[in-house]
Amino acid sequence: MRAYFSSDQDEVLGKAYDGRLVRRLVPYITPYWRFLLLALAFLLGTSLLDLVGPWLTKVAIDRYMVKHDASGLKVILVLYLLALIGGFAFRYLQNWYMVYVGQKVMYDLRNRIFAHLQRLPLRFFDTHPVGSLMTRLSNDVDALNDLLTQGLVSMIGDAITLLGIIIVMFFALSWQLALVGLAVMPIIAVASRIFQIAMRVIFRNMRVRLSRVNAFLNENITGMVTVQLFNREHTMFGEFDRLNQHYRAAALQSVFAYSLFMPIVIFVGGLSAALLLWVGGHGIISHWGTAFTLGALVAAMQYTDRAFQPIRDIADKFNLLQSAMAASERIFGLLDQEPEPPDVENPVRLQGVRGRIEFKRVTFGYDPDHPVLKDVSFVINPGESVAIVGATGAGKTSLISILSRFYDIQSGQILLDDVDIRDMPRADVRRHIGAVLQDSVLFSGTITSNIRLHNTDITDEQVRRAAVFVNADNFIQRLPDGYDHVVRERGANFSAGQRQLIAFARAIAFDPEVLLVLDEATSSVDTETEALIQEALERLMQGRTSIIIAHRLFTIRHVDRILVLHRGRLVEQGNHDELLAAEGYYHRLYQLQYQEQEQPAGTALESGR
Amino acid sequence: MQHLKYLFPYAGKYKVRIILGLLSILSGTAxxxxxxxxxxxxxxxxxxxxxLSLLTWYVALIIGAAIGQAIFAFAQRSTVSRVSRFIEYDLRSAAFRHLQTLDQRFYGEMHTGDLMARLTNDMNAVRQFVQMGAVNFMSTLVMLVVVAILMALINWQLALVAFAVLPFVSITMVVVSRTLQKRFRAVQDQFGHMSTQAQENFSGIRVVKAFVQEDREIEAFRRANDEYVGRNLSYVRLSGILWPLMFFVVGIAMALVLFIGGTKVADHVISVGQFVQFNAYLLMLTWPMISLGYTINMYQQGAASMARIMEVMQRQPQIRDTGRTLPISEVEGEIEFRNVGVRYGDTWVLRGVSFKVPRGSTTAIVGMTGVGKSTLMGLVPRVLEADEGEVLIDGVDVRRIPLDTLRRSVGHVPQETFLFSATLRENAVFGVEEPDERHLEKSLRVSQLAKDLEQLRDGLETVVGERGVSLSGGQKQRTALARAVMRDPTILILDDSMSSVDTQTQSQILSGLRGIMENRTTLITAMRISTIKDADQIVVLENGTVSEVGSHTQLLTGGGLYARMYRRELLRQELEVD
Structure with a gap:
């Protein structure tokens, strides 16, 4: 039992700056450049006002305290308070505008990604797991936001603060004190950087290991009966303990990293104070110059102290840049995916579709080198119902997919009322040719919202009629909230049979001229529901061009014609009795797949005839 | 506080570390x-x-103090800071161990999501409280007391001014972050909502495209996105005030101390040095004040989370061995239900169910969906327990048979297959200590899984589940069957466990089972009567109780529910045949 999933975010560390990616990001930011500018302005203001406090302390000490003169202290207090109020406002506004821009950019980006995904061909979804798409939409977008709001801007802010401190110390205090301050900064910078690199690895370990613990936990809770029935409690606990210990080891590493880093910061803090006192004291005692005053010494200590945080921040932000670059790489990779080709210019728009379908020498393969349908031709007349049968892999599902234009064919033509479906708007094709798909997908919402989807043109009455038509009304009425009954994620609160009936109702509510049905081999459907489904299927087919991938014997006996596919080719067609009489491929298939459905009824069959 | 007292035994284990940590904190503060x-x-x-000589001396002292402080900071983190991680580990272990003892009634009541939330988020909140709260609280308190005394020693009026302002730091922290939490939860909720919407869209993209819903889906997503951004901004409007306010409050204290302290220096009440010293103490208090606010919040969260964890931990396991358990190490396999009743809440699902299953025979249980067939079968391995009456194996109440023996004797194949995300082999041999290759082969053959293995690239070593291959419903059910057969059970329970297996394979499995189940007892249910009609005995459940017992032919002549059900099944197939 070692296969618990690891984290999706085991990203490889890459560049912290990639000009190409940053240039592509710029267009997302430009609409908000005014706000960005405001944020930068307030940032500058905040940094400058933060320099005021220590300076006022210096003035108070040198001009008033040392001279035992309290006269100017009131002015200093007022100035100090003004600087504080200004700092408070600027800091708040800077943060607000920055976050505002970040949120807006993320909003646009998420919409852009989501909309782009809606335009991608099914082929894309076949090869990209939903989980990774979700990561693009949430984590990666967040990483970009971090880059913008915490990364770029606060790095600029930190740089301004540092620069301000250095300038003030150099010019307003003394260059000797400034040099001492500058001398300790690299120690902090290097220590922080090393610490950050170590922590990044440790945090990733912790994340991965914790997610293993949780995945194991989740699996065991879900499968607890199995564990208990098979007396596996002890083994499972052992496994859990191993994972838990593994996680603890990583967590203790993080404690250890901090236990090394924090003392270094403390020591360097003390060291810088000692050095400043040494230099400043010497300056005062040996009369190096007028710049050496008690106030200057105190202010220098405060300034140096304040430089520590920005240095640590900058070291921290480096990781953030790396993550953001990797994230934007992935996001742009997604946005670069080719969408479905656009509809042809001046597409044909059919009025009053009769429902004639024609396949003219159609060849199609998901991989063009391996066609799953080869040179298939047939005609289905308006109102005719047709079943498609064939062994697994014969190309039945592909046939449905290309009719809905989920995929385009490589050669040949598919005609609806004598118009090539590629000459029609894709949306029109799908409106005229409705499909009931294999896995009856339900969305969270209500029964009604699942039947009409977002189409508000479909009235409540039409929803209900559709449900009545497919035999779903009965069980819906019995639900506490009827048609407003809540459908949970993936329709988990409905049985497979009920989900299928709702999917039927959905197809009927949209009232397509041609209907495609993938009749799934549903398991665990009780006899009653089974009967309802069959009845509904029969009604669906009536008077409407319909193509059904048949699983049930019942269905293939009720259609007008059966098309038999074998290895991508149409090998036989005709009705059930004709095909049986021909004793060809269908005959064999029937014996293999369908006959056993009627075996228990063997005696009844005999007597019935 | 009453909830956090459950933490004491866990903390008590690490007394020495905690005391050493406390000493380090005291020394570090000094x-x-x-x-x-x-x-x-x-x-x-x-x-x-x-x-100059005094200056050198002072500089040396400061460096020395910094070294001392650094050493004890290291000592503190190497002792008490590690404890939180140990407690987290212990707590998680204890929780897991406890969960293993709880029965299905508990798991039925509590949703997996909820349980997971308690074991992850709540566990985390408790750890954070222990780490940040308890440890920081100690050092904060020590620091506050020591520094306050030192400040008051310099000048008590000045100290009063500082302590009139500084607590606002903690208060702001508490007040603002409480509202913040609410808004943050609103942000998280909306994020969950938006993610679900996107996830459902991606999973159901075929439907979205088939019904031409793309544009409307984009619009729906945009609305959710809009709301999310709105809530985020509402959060930031408030959260953005927190740090500026902190800076402001601390700044006010500094400014007042500068003014009042400056005046006192001018008046010769204190010296410039004392003023600088006082100022430095003030700065030292900033972080402890903020962390005090944090701690109060964390305490509340930690207590609430601990309560939620304790709710699980204090659940008494209902199904376990007791003083009445007999020393039985093996069973023969005769089963008897004696006046059995089971209820969920106030409704009786089963009542007055009595019948016998002779050793080595096959009994089928038949009835409409939801009549309680699975419930009844679950009573045998004590997945759940009867509320009245008793289930006997070899004439002994199952509640008096050691749980280990009981479950070792039963092979249970449930309706809903649960496989672990591991290899097929690991899943098949899940229930046996030392799997025997030959026996494994036989089990795979009986369950008709052997032929599927060839199609899988890695055969038996194929990983299934989350990270691996997703098997078909039939393959999953057959794996579960192999897993049960692998245990060589005295009693085999097949609870509609072949619903996704095609009829042909079903009959192959059943005949294979017949071969190995000689002298073993089988209980079986199925949706279709044709699957079970060959059973030695058929028990029909109707309205929560036994309405008919007999063989297929006997029951057909009886003309009861069984006969009706069978007729309907035939009728349907007849209709199909036309």
């Missing part, structure tokens, strides 16, 4: 107050009697 003091003396020296 060293940390040296620097401001020395600095103050140095300033006074520089002002009144400059001396």
């Amino acid at each position: 060293f940390s107050v040296v620097q401001p003091y020395v600095l103050g003396r140095a300033i006074d020296m520089l002002q009144h009697g400059p001396s």
Whole structure:
């Protein structure tokens, strides 16, 4: 039992700056450049006002305290308070505008990604797991936001603060004190950087290991009966303990990293104070110059102290840049995916579709080198119902997919009322040719919202009629909230049979001229529901061009014609009795797949005839 | 507090570390107050009697104090800071162990999501409280007391001013972050909502495209996105105030101390050095004040989370061995239900169910969906327990058979297959200590899984589940069957466990089972009567109780529910045949 999933975010560390990616990001930011500018302005203001406090302390000490003169202290207090109020406002506004821009950019980006995904061909979804798409939409977008709001801007802010401190110390205090301050900064910078690199690895370990613990936990809770029935409690606990210990080891590493880093910061803090006192004291005692005053010494200590945080921040932000670059790489990779080709210019728009379908020498393969349908031709007349049968892999599902234009064919033509479906708007094709798909997908919402989807043109009455038509009304009425009954994620609160009936109702509510049905081999459907489904299927087919991938014997006996596919080719067609009489491929298939459905009824069959 | 007291036994285990940690905190604090003091003396020296030798001495003292402080900071983190991680580990272990003892009634009541939330989020909140709260609280408290005394010793009026302002830091923290939490939860909720919407869209993209819903889906997503951004901004409008306010409050304290302290220096009440010293102490208090606010919040969260964890931990396992358990190590396999009743809440699902299953025979249980067939079968391995009456194996109440023996004797194949995300082999041999290759082969053959293995690239080593291949419903059910057969059970329970297996394979499996189940007892249910009609005995459940018992032919002549059900099944197939 070692296969618990690891984290999706085991990203490889890459560049912290990639000009190409940053240039592509710029267009997302430009609409908000005014706000960005405001944020930068307030940032500058905040940094400058933060320099005021220590300076006022210096003035108070040198001009008033040392001279035992309290006269100017009131002015200093007022100035100090003004600087504080200004700092408070600027800091708040800077943060607000920055976050505002970040949120807006993320909003646009998420919409852009989501909309782009809606335009991608099914082929894309076949090869990209939903989980990774979700990561693009949430984590990666967040990483970009971090880059913008915490990364770029606060790095600029930190740089301004540092620069301000250095300038003030150099010019307003003394260059000797400034040099001492500058001398300790690299120690902090290097220590922080090393610490950050170590922590990044440790945090990733912790994340991965914790997610293993949780995945194991989740699996065991879900499968607890199995564990208990098979007396596996002890083994499972052992496994859990191993994972838990593994996680603890990583967590203790993080404690250890901090236990090394924090003392270094403390020591360097003390060291810088000692050095400043040494230099400043010497300056005062040996009369190096007028710049050496008690106030200057105190202010220098405060300034140096304040430089520590920005240095640590900058070291921290480096990781953030790396993550953001990797994230934007992935996001742009997604946005670069080719969408479905656009509809042809001046597409044909059919009025009053009769429902004639024609396949003219159609060849199609998901991989063009391996066609799953080869040179298939047939005609289905308006109102005719047709079943498609064939062994697994014969190309039945592909046939449905290309009719809905989920995929385009490589050669040949598919005609609806004598118009090539590629000459029609894709949306029109799908409106005229409705499909009931294999896995009856339900969305969270209500029964009604699942039947009409977002189409508000479909009235409540039409929803209900559709449900009545497919035999779903009965069980819906019995639900506490009827048609407003809540459908949970993936329709988990409905049985497979009920989900299928709702999917039927959905197809009927949209009232397509041609209907495609993938009749799934549903398991665990009780006899009653089974009967309802069959009845509904029969009604669906009536008077409407319909193509059904048949699983049930019942269905293939009720259609007008059966098309038999074998290895991508149409090998036989005709009705059930004709095909049986021909004793060809269908005959064999029937014996293999369908006959056993009627075996228990063997005696009844005999007597019935 | 009453909830956090459950943590005491866990913490008690690490007494020595905690005491050593406390000592480190005390010593560290002692060293940390040296620097401001020395600095103050140095300033006074520089002002009144400059001396290079004294200066050197002071500089050395500051460096020495910094070294001391660093050493004890290291010591603190190597002792008490590690404890939180140990407690987290212990707590998680204990929770897991406890969960293993709880029965299906518990798991039925509590949703997996909820349980997971308690074991992850709540566990995390408790750990954070232990780490940040308890540990920081100790050092904060020590620091506050020591520094406050030192400040008051310099000048108590000045100390009063500082302590009139500084607590606002903690208060802001508490007040603002409480509202923040609410808004943050709103943000998280909306994020969950938006993610679900996107996830459902991606999973159901075929439907979205088939019904031409793309544009409307984009619009729906945009609305959710809009709301999310709105809530985020509402959060930031408030959260953005927190840090500026902190800076502001601390700044006010600094400014007042500068003014009042400055006046006192001018009035010769304190020296410049003392003022600088006081100022340095003030700065030292900033972080402890903020962390005090944090701690109060964390305490509340930690307590609430601990309560939620304890709710699980204090659940008493209902199904377990007791003093009445007999020393039985093997069973023969005769089963008897004697006046059995089971209820969920106030409704009786089963009542007065009595019948016998002779050793080595096959009994089928038949009835409409939801009549309680699975419930009844679950009583045998004590997945759940009867509320009245008793289930006997070899004439002994199952509640008196050691749980280990009981479950070792039963092979259970449930309706809903649960496989672990591991290899097929690991899943198949899940229930046996030392799997025997030959026996494994036989089990795979009986369950008709052997032929599927060839199609899988890695055969038996194929990983299934989350990270691996997703098997078909039939393959999953057959794996579960192999897993049960692998145990060589005295009693085999097949609870509609072949619903996704095609009829042909079903009959192959059943005949294979017949071969190995000689002298073993089988209980079986199925949706279709044709699957079970060959059973030695058929028990029909109707309205929660037994309405008919007999063989297929006997029951057909009886003309009851069974006969009706069978007729309907035939009728349907007849209709199909036309």
